[in-house]
Amino acid sequence: MIMSLPEEDLTCPVCCDIFTDPVLLSCSHSFCRGCLKRCWDSGLRECPVCRKRASKSSPPCNLALKNVCEALLQVRRQSSVEEEMMNCNLHGEKLKLFCLVDKQPICVVCQSSKLHKTHDCSPIEEAVLDCKDELTISLKILQDKLDSLKHIQRNSEDMFGYIKSQVLSTQRIIKDQFEQLHQILYEEESARLAAVKKEEEEKTARTKERIKDISAEVQSLRETISIIQEQLKENDMVLLKTFKDTQDRCRSIAFGSNSMSGLLIDVTKHLSNLKYTVLEKMLAHVDITSVTLDPNTAHPCLILSDDLTSLHYSKQPSHCPDNPERFHMSAEVVAMTALGSGSHRWVVETGRNQDWLLGVVSLSVRRNVEISARPEYGFWTLCFRDGAFRAMTSPPTTLTLSTTPKQIKVQLEYNKGTVSFFDNVNDTLIYTFKHTFTETLFPYFYTQSSHPLRIMPEKVLFTMLRQ
CATH class of the missing domain: 3.30.40.10 (Zinc/RING finger domain, C3HC4 (zinc finger))
Incomplete structure (x- = not known):
């Protein structure tokens, strides 16, 4: 007009x-x-x-x-x-070609020069479409990465509250157990509370640092995305002239590790066999469990006891962070004890629980996807469901038992390559897996019953050696 x-x-x-x-x-x-x-x-x-x-x-x-x-x-x-942009700065000719090697528009004189003579070129019109498609793909990748980082950032922020609740819960349990040991244990109690506080400060500091790094990555991504979005709004020639720099900026973005592993409070370190560690002061008999559950791996629907020796299923999941160590798909948990060699055994009281799996699992088992409990996937387990016992082979082996055991002993001979299950009351063998183990194993527990599975304590005797 x-x-x-x-x-x-x-x-x-x-x-x-x-x-x-x-x-x-x-x-x-x-x-x-x-x-x-x-x-x-x-x-x-x-x-x-x-x-x-x-x-x-x-x-x-x-x-x-x-x-x-x-x-x-x-x-x-x-x-x-625009007229100036359409002409070559060196030769004054109209820019009609796009050098695919140097990623910049050129004129026919440039194409004949030594600088571009051996380079592949395409017409400007085709190059515009190709470059827009490539930038659109880069933008989508960066936006997906930004969404992923935002999710990790939110999860990291959620960890602050959860770490605090872990600290409070752990401190409460420590106090309760120390009250049972009376005043003589006061110094030990104080030392352990201080250890929890120190770890809280360390883990909180590490989490803050991780969030700081993620925030920096988010800001960098936002700036790059903003630049690309502005470039896509420019006229074609501006886009082509800045295309190489923009792509170089995209490729130069280095993303840090997304892993949040190891940021939670190591509750097991503070609570595992707590009474046993002070037996020298008590000079008496106490209970000890060779296997202690790791709450940082427990599915949200599993409720663990304060002493981390029993578990049961709840339909109301607890609020816990989406940390990498945790089982996400089914009601599973592993113990903190890493089994890499030698002989190991523990007894689990099943009681009235009618739906459980017990055994060992490989360290490398994925915990964020649903996997069948089979040896080829790193599981060696005994299953009790619908009134029947099964060894979880491939396919499962149905077992016929004269009585239903209420206590299952799991015995691992790592070097010999066997995992055996016994009726602990009469020491009757139920089933033995044979396998050549190459990975670290962990005691494994699964249940969808409200009746608890309990790791039974062992009695330890102290004797005085006199010289």
């Missing part, structure tokens, strides 16, 4: 140029404000065209004409820039 107006309609009669800040006289003639002022300063206060006397008040701005003139000047400037 602007270009359809005759240019003389937009030209000041005094300076013969496009109006600048035009004003309107009562006679309907318009002039640049500066031109009119110079005319009036050197003569009568009248219209320079029709000589009609003007009022003494300042003439009003011709806003409509001003807007049209400014729009015309803008179009001229843009056309000039």
Whole structure:
């Protein structure tokens, strides 16, 4: 619409140029404000065209004409820039090709030069489409990465509250057990509370540092995404000229590790066999369990006892962070004890629990996907479900037992490559797996019953050696 107006309609009669800040006289003639002022300063206060006397008040701005003139000047400037952008800076020729090696637009003279003679080129029109497609793909990848980092960031922030609840729970349990050991254990209790507090500070500091790193990555990604979005809005030639720099910026972004492993409070370290560690002070008999559950691996629907020796299923999942160590798909948990060599055994009281799996599992088992409990997937387990016992081989082996054991002894001979299950009451063998173990193993527990599975304590005797 602007270009359809005759240019003389937009030209000041005094300076013969496009109006600048035009004003309107009562006679309907318009002039640049500066031109009119110079005319009036050197003569009568009248219209320079029709000589009609003007009022003494300042003439009003011709806003409509001003807007049209400014729009015309803008179009001229843009056309000039676009025309300049379309020509080669070196040869003045029109940029018609895009060098696929150097990722920049070139002219036909450039193509014949030594710099680009051996390079593959494509027409500008094709290059624009290809570059837009490539930038769109890069933008999608970066946006997905940003979403992933935001999720990790939110989960990291959630860990603050959970770490605090772990600290409070752990401190409460420690206090309860130390109260049972009376005043003689006061110094030990204080030392352990201090250890929990120190670990809280360390884990909190590490978590803050991780969030700081993630925030920096998020900011970097946002800036790069913003740049790409702005480039996609530019005209084609601007996009092509800046394409290489933009892609180099995308490739230069280095992402840190997304792992959040090891940030939770090591509850087992503070609570495992707590009473046993102070037996030398008590000089008496206490219970000890060779296997202690690791709450940082427990599925949210599993409820663990304060002493980490029993578990049962709840339909109401607890609120816990989505840390990598945790089982996410089914009601599973492993013990903290790593089994890498030698002989190991523990007894689990099943009681009235009618739905359980017990055994060992490999360290490398994935915990965020649903996997069948089979040896080929790193599981060596005994299952009791629907009133039947099964050894979880491939396929499962149904077992016939004369009685239903209430206590199951699990015995691992790592070096010999066997995992055996016994009725602990009469020491009757139920089933033995044979396998050559190459990975670290962990005691494994699964249940979907509200009746608990309990790791039975062992009695330990202290004897005094006299010289």
